[in-house]
Amino acid sequence: FWGCLLASILVGGTVGLVVFFFIWQGSVYFAQRFVAIFIGILLVTIIRIGVFCCGRSRFFRAFYRTKPAAANIFFLAMEWANFALSAGFVFVRMIKLLLVAILSVGRIDSRFLAKGVGEVGPVELDAFPTIHLRDILSHEAHRHPYISVLGTMYLMKLRYKTDFGTTAGSCWRLIFVYALMPWLQKYRILDDLTKTRKTIQSNESSADEDFRASGFVKRFTTKASYTDDKDEIIFQMEKEIRDLRAALEMASVSAVKKSGDE
Structure with missing residues (x-):
């Protein structure tokens, strides 16, 4: 009861304070200036979001950069825009956290910063906690162990030519895989079985067609x-x-x- 009452008082007081700020003659001028500045910042932010979405669709596939150099230059320009809008982002995030705190103060079933708080359907009101994780994933996508090993093999083959990738090295690699990573053989075996089935089916179909087209059947x-x-x-x-x-x-x-x- 007291939590719901306190939350209602806080919501009502906040809404009343905002309405009073826009109605009182002593603060109308500042309210109008605030609205004008807010509209300008909102337009700049919308333009930035549009440019950001275009850059992601052009230079990224999921977390992988299709054009690393162009993507780095693009996001460097985005960092300049973020630096100019940093004060606005801090202010907007402060307002978001205050609203979430006011609406969640009466809840006893979850913590204030619990998972799912501040999410309205697919919309995430405060995305800053996940931005760092997204940046890590974006950079780690270019340091995938399989991609690194494959690139190393290509470079070694270009460097040493016939001295790299010999039969002895292949045997040692198979021993290494069988000993430490035997689960990788499952996919190779399944792939071989799939290819064998397809070959048998194609041979049976061709043999059946030859049998039907033979002179003996006619x-x-x-x-x-x-x-x-x-x-x-x-x-x-x-x-x-x-x-x-x-x-x-x-x-x-x-x-x-x-x-x-x-």
Whole structure:
């Protein structure tokens, strides 16, 4: 009860103080100047945000800089703008923290600076705590261990040519991977199995097409459907093979009789 009452008094007092500042004749002039300065700073900030979004879409892919040199120059210019607007950012952040404190003073279920406080849907009222983390991720994206190792391998290959990447080195690398990072082999094995399945399927499909286009199959006429034509062809082939075997047996018997008569 007392927390909700205190929060209501603080909210009402803050709103009343702002309204009084804009209505009282002694402070109207300063209020108008404040509004004019605020509108100017707001326009400059909106322009800066637009330029910043354009720069991120042009020079960045997620946290990775596609054009490092141009991105560094661009963000150096942004730092100049931040230096000019630093006092305004401090003032705006102070107002944000005061508003969050006024609205959260009556809450007993969470701390004042708990995770999620100051977030309205996808909008984050105070993004400064995560700016440092974003900057670290942006720089660490260019120091990824796999990218560093791959770049080192390319440079070593250019430097030492045939002396680098020999069979002995490959064997030692495989031993190292099997001993310390065996989980990396899982992806290679799965990739090999996928390629093998695709190869087998392509071979089976090509063999099936060759079988259908062969002259031996064209000898048989069938009225079966598309799903049953292969089974029907096999059945007719087996029947012809049995007929050929019977003809061979009869020929052998007749040959034996002729030899006996002679």
